[in-house]
């Protein structure tokens with residue numbers, strides 16, 4: 186699905202094709218979330234210190250997906266990932 190080198194430490198990247206956000210909150214700790222904002226369904230667009238939805242300004246924690254700035258009140262859906270060497274794959278049927 187993605188390579189570890191695409192996901193910066195302390196940040197992340199949006200995989201638009203798969204509607205996913207991949208993050209690496211700590212070195213070697215990769216996480217995946219749905220890129221569909223829980224406010225009104227926009228696709229989140231940027232990852233810096235938080236995951237940003239530019240539609241109305243919601244921000245989500247890169248480690249937990251929990252909202253840290255409104256208007257969203259629900260966390261981004263989280264998916265489990267497996268890292269094999271430099272390959273990141275989603276566990277389960279949602280693999281993009």
Ligand code: FES
Nearest residue numbers: 222224225238241
């Ligand atoms: S849809 Fe994301 S903040 Fe409104």
